Amino acid sequence: MPRPVDASPQTLVVLAALLDAPDAWHYGYDLSRRLRLRSGTLYPILVRLAERGCLETRWVEAERPGRPPRHTYRLTVAGRALARSRLAATAPVRRPAVEGSGA
Amino acid sequence: MRAFERLLSATARRVLAWSGRHAEPSRRPWVDALGGELELVEGGPARLLWALGGLSIVCSTRRTTLTRIWRSLPGPLRIGVFGIALAVVGVVAIVWSNVIVPSHESDDEYTTWYLVGYLVLFAYFGASGFLAAWTGSSIRDAALTGAITAVISIGIALVTFIVIDNLFLDVVMQQPDKANGFAHSGMTSQRDYVNQGNFALPFVLLTVASIGAGCGLFGGLLAHLLGRRCAAAV
Numbered sequence: 094m095p096r097p098v099d100a101s102p103q104t105l106v107v108l109a110a111l112l113d114a115p116d117a118w119h120y121g122y123d124l125s126r127r128l129r130l131r132s133g134t135l136y137p138i139l140v141r142l143a144e145r146g147c148l149e150t151r152w153v154e155a156e157r158p159g160r161p162p163r164h165t166y167r168l169t170v171a172g173r174a175l176a177r178s179r180l181a182a183t184a185p186v187r188r189p190a191v192e193g194s195g196a
Numbered sequence: 197m198r199a200f201e202r203l204l205s206a207t208a209r210r211v212l213a214w215s216g217r218h219a220e221p222s223r224r225p226w227v228d229a230l231g232g233e234l235e236l237v238e239g240g241p242a243r244l245l246w247a248l249g250g251l252s253i254v255c256s257t258r259r260t261t262l263t264r265i266w267r268s269l270p271g272p273l274r275i276g277v278f279g280i281a282l283a284v285v286g287v288v289a290i291v292w293s294n295v296i297v298p299s300h301e302s303d304d305e306y307t308t309w310y311l312v313g314y315l316v317l318f319a320y321f322g323a324s325g326f327l328a329a330w331t332g333s334s335i336r337d338a339a340l341t342g343a344i345t346a347v348i349s350i351g352i353a354l355v356t357f358i359v360i361d362n363l364f365l366d367v368v369m370q371q372p373d374k375a376n377g378f379a380h381s382g383m384t385s386q387r388d389y390v391n392q393g394n395f396a397l398p399f400v401l402l403t404v405a406s407i408g409a410g411c412g413l414f415g416g417l418l419a420h421l422l423g424r425r426c427a428a429a430v
Contacts, residue, residue: 122233122246132230132249137256140226150225155232164229 108176118165147172204240208247215250220257278324279348325412329419342412361390
């Protein structure tokens, strides 16, 4: 049976991490370090989730002046539903080691 | 050491700038997002590695566009387009080199070029399989695309040779290889001589199909391997 869309192991790990702190805003670099995903893996997943309306994005000013603004992410309501269904369908899923959530 | 770190950091910024210029407009903010995090990444090598994510975004964009165009083509055209494209080039080259500007040198003079030509052909069959798989086809279909590409292109080329040999027999028989071959064949008709191998065409095409399938399979496997990395298994 073909694997459903957005059910790759990497996507599931991202969804699980975002769902662990659904109200928090997550930084890309933090997610990358926590989930041990390279940017070239993580960002296309985020792009895809955002384009499907599963991910909300927001720009925030950098803490230190002179630095560019940072992009932050959190699941939308649809994204949370998708995450729950995907994670439930593929359980037991390797849950990411969440060391403090989001922004 | 610090100079090396600075060089890698500068390269990382250049990679992101390039990615920003080449990404689809709707995805440029994502490259900016990578740039926003870049200053937080510690160490030149890690920064460069981080910036390579920009290439992934460009790559996934291009792949999506290519896939859209490819899927909009009708099925038969989609699978035969590579063969037809190569056949057009082949027919022009064959007519040019045999009729319009016929060569009066032996094929032995061009052994290296023939070898290069075969390698290019194999690469082309492989590329057809690669592109088929890259745009969503299975590996089996990639092998099929390679086989069909090979059969269409080589088949049309061989038929072109047969037509030219018969329509321009006097021109073709001036080729040293054909003239020598005819002289030593013991045959009395030049036309019979140029047509003597035509019965083998189906067998030749069968062999060509096998080679094309092998090349297409290789291209398909490569596309799946690269595609998995490029699209980040989304």
